[in-house]
Amino acid sequence: MDNLQELLHGFTIAVTVPHLALMAVGVLLGILVGVLPGLGAPNGVSLLLPLTFGMQPVSAIILLSSMYWGALFGGSVTSILFNIPGEPSSVATTFDGYPMARDGRPTTALATAFGSAAFGALIGVILITFLASWVAQVALAFGPAEYFAVYFLAFASFVGMGGAAPVKTVVALAIGFAIAAIGIDTVSGSVRLTMGVDELVKGVSFVVAVMGLFGIGELLVAVEEEFHARAVSSKIDWREVFRAVGRLPRHGVALLRSAAIGCWMGITPGGPTAASFMSYGIARRFSRRGRHFGTGEVEGIISPETADHAAGTSALLPMLSLGIPGSATAAVMMGGLMIWGLNPGPMLFVDSKDFVWGLIASMYVGNIVAVALVLMTVPVFAALMRIPFVVIAPLIVIICVVGAYSVSNSYLDVVMMLGFGIVGYLFKKLFYPLAPLVLAIVIGDKAEDAFRQSMLISKGSLSIFFANKLVTCLIVGGIALLLLPLVLQLTRLWRRPASPAIDTPAQEKVII
Amino acid sequence: MISRRALELATAVLAGSFGVAVVVSSLDNGIGWSSAGVDAGTFPFLTGIVIVLGSLYNLVRGVLSAATVANVPIAITSIELRRLAGLFVPAAIFVAAIPLAGMYVASALYVFSVLAIPRHQSMPRALAMAAATALALYVVFERLFQVSLPHGALAAALGF
Numbered sequence: 001m002d003n004l005q006e007l008l009h010g011f012t013i014a015v016t017v018p019h020l021a022l023m024a025v026g027v028l029l030g031i032l033v034g035v036l037p038g039l040g041a042p043n044g045v046s047l048l049l050p051l052t053f054g055m056q057p058v059s060a061i062i063l064l065s066s067m068y069w070g071a072l073f074g075g076s077v078t079s080i081l082f083n084i085p086g087e088p089s090s091v092a093t094t095f096d097g098y099p100m101a102r103d104g105r106p107t108t109a110l111a112t113a114f115g116s117a118a119f120g121a122l123i124g125v126i127l128i129t130f131l132a133s134w135v136a137q138v139a140l141a142f143g144p145a146e147y148f149a150v151y152f153l154a155f156a157s158f159v160g161m162g163g164a165a166p167v168k169t170v171v172a173l174a175i176g177f178a179i180a181a182i183g184i185d186t187v188s189g190s191v192r193l194t195m196g197v198d199e200l201v202k203g204v205s206f207v208v209a210v211m212g213l214f215g216i217g218e219l220l221v222a223v224e225e226e227f228h229a230r231a232v233s234s235k236i237d238w239r240e241v242f243r244a245v246g247r248l249p250r251h252g253v254a255l256l257r258s259a260a261i262g263c264w265m266g267i268t269p270g271g272p273t274a275a276s277f278m279s280y281g282i283a284r285r286f287s288r289r290g291r292h293f294g295t296g297e298v299e300g301i302i303s304p305e306t307a308d309h310a311a312g313t314s315a316l317l318p319m320l321s322l323g324i325p326g327s328a329t330a331a332v333m334m335g336g337l338m339i340w341g342l343n344p345g346p347m348l349f350v351d352s353k354d355f356v357w358g359l360i361a362s363m364y365v366g367n368i369v370a371v372a373l374v375l376m377t378v379p380v381f382a383a384l385m386r387i388p389f390v391v392i393a394p395l396i397v398i399i400c401v402v403g404a405y406s407v408s409n410s411y412l413d414v415v416m417m418l419g420f421g422i423v424g425y426l427f428k429k430l431f432y433p434l435a436p437l438v439l440a441i442v443i444g445d446k447a448e449d450a451f452r453q454s455m456l457i458s459k460g461s462l463s464i465f466f467a468n469k470l471v472t473c474l475i476v477g478g479i480a481l482l483l484l485p486l487v488l489q490l491t492r493l494w495r496r497p498a499s500p501a502i503d504t505p506a507q508e509k510v511i512i
Numbered sequence: 513m514i515s516r517r518a519l520e521l522a523t524a525v526l527a528g529s530f531g532v533a534v535v536v537s538s539l540d541n542g543i544g545w546s547s548a549g550v551d552a553g554t555f556p557f558l559t560g561i562v563i564v565l566g567s568l569y570n571l572v573r574g575v576l577s578a579a580t581v582a583n584v585p586i587a588i589t590s591i592e593l594r595r596l597a598g599l600f601v602p603a604a605i606f607v608a609a610i611p612l613a614g615m616y617v618a619s620a621l622y623v624f625s626v627l628a629i630p631r632h633q634s635m636p637r638a639l640a641m642a643a644a645t646a647l648a649l650y651v652v653f654e655r656l657f658q659v660s661l662p663h664g665a666l667a668a669a670l671g672f
Contacts, residue, residue: 174559175531177556178531178563195533220596220599224595394627426526
């Protein structure tokens with residue numbers, strides 16, 4: 001087993017004092033951004049990004065990924081204790097987590113959530129351990145046409161399975177592509193889409209976009225509603241923690257099913273949010289106690305949490321082995337990889353073995369560190385929620401402004417960040433998905449390059465995308481996913497022509 | 513207050529005009545096939561077309577299906593609008609003040625005015641928080657990470 005040997009080597013990199021300290025720092029910062037509404041994993045990670053430029057890549061990625069785990073856990077803390085999801089992906093946890101905590105069992109709810117989250121993450125990491133290098137090996141044989149086909153499949157699966165209105169997803173993706181194209185074209189060297197603003201020659205950094213879209217945008221959404229933090233007791237009873245975790249194996253079916261849903265949604269870019277909702281919905285339908293969901297059912301906590309973390313973790317698989325991130329946060333991390341001078345994709349497994357396996361090993365350790373830290377710090381972060389929102393909001397604005405400025409010391413970036421904030425607010429309000437937009441900004445250039453290179457090889461003929469079985473399958477699969485919403489719409493019309501889409505508003509709530 | 517329909521229309525128009533700008537601007541780079549392969553403007557041109565077409569669809573859908581999304585006819589109520597403005601307007605003024613006042617002075621003024629003017633906090637506490645914010649920014653960025661934040665025209669005039 002080559003993989004296991006590499007993994008052991010990875011552990012020797014990950015389990016060192018400086019790296020363990022970085023994990024602890026990352027997890028704590030992650031819980032902080034996860035707990036604070038308006039700050040989430042994507043912009044938390046992009047805030048830290050400029051500070052990692054002087055680090056070793058492996059240390060930097062350990063810090064950033066630990067922050068990601070912390071944010072995933074932090075989001076669940078506020079969902080359960082305050083009924084306020086700190087992260088979009090932990091909305092489904094509020095359905096049963098808050099009722100259970102309100103009924104006087106906050107420790108049980110938290111321990112169940114963290115235990116199943118850790119299980120989901122573990123399954124995700126095991127999947128990465130065994131699949132990632134294999135996928136990378138297959139991908140080593142890829143030419144530009146195959147690459148473009150994989151990108152195409154990734155974008156198409158957002159449209160077909162992302163859950164948001166398909167045309168809105170397409171528009172979000174296309175806007176992302178256009179933003180990615182701003183600046184100097186890497187192939188021809190000509191300047192594109194600057195609209196007469198000279199400073200745009202350097203392009204629009206995804207960090208600026210993420211700060212605005214997720215930071216200011218989410219803040220504007222949060223400020224709309226009066227902010228009540230009515231906390232249930234946040235005291236942790238340690239004996240109950242172990243009892244609750246001990247009871248988890250009884251729900252083995254729910255755990256495994258949710259982990260499978262999560263891994264699938266993470267690898268195909270459905271993302272953690274869609275995964276947790278889907279898992280919750282399926283659990284409610286198939287559980288024997290499905291009728292009691294919403295009143296504090298254990299499986300109602302297990303299902304979204306397991307899927308959320310399984311998806312969040314396995315979203316790193318396509319990022320590492322193909323260079324295609326499975327979630328918005330993974331997209332930001334991939335941007336970091338490129339800034340550190342690494343080339344995300346299959347070559348990573350050949351050129352930077354230490355980096356890849358150090359990261360994978362750190363995922364095992366990081367999640368254990370995260371569970372321990374989050375349990376210990378629940379009272380501290382719960383107290384943080386009692387700070388009035390009017391005090392936190394300007395601080396988050398300042399953090400976003402400074403974060404956008406420090407990317408390239410440009411005032412224009414700050415102004416653009418504010419603009420992205422308005423766009424983020426509008427998009428969130430109207431259910432345009434944000435993850436595809438960020439994904440397109442980060443990998444739009446690469447997709448375009450792959451397309452143009454394959455056109456150069458084939459001298460302008462599209463037949464290169466049907467030249468062999470693999471590339472044909474990928475392209476046909478992508479087209480099928482693109483057409484899926486249309487087909488579903490048509491069959492729905494066919495079945496009951498009289499009732500137009502009444503179910504859309506209900507559906508819309510589930511997505512973002 | 514703002515209706516869901518108006519918001520959908522505004523967003524579609526905003527996205528659509530961005531698409532038009534992309535299309536027009538990419539024509540300068542040339543579209544299609546030349547001796548050097550696919551021209552630089554082709555890809556942005558296509559994405560621009562997609563944005564325009566998609567926004568047109570969303571625009572039409574926003575007008576027609578307003579009846580079916582009737583259970584959320586109002587997107588932003590007037591109270592919500594006031595809260596939004598209460599957050600965004602000071603933030604925009606803060607950003608506008610940065611070139612003149614510099615990051616430190618601007619952020620301190622921003623925190624102070626947001627907390628003290630609507631009387632969320634008492635004067636001395638707002639003052640303390642404003643000072644702490646500026647100081648924390650200075651220590652973290654200028655000292656720890658050696659990142660220079662803008663000092664502003666005012667500071668330059670005073671010789672900092």
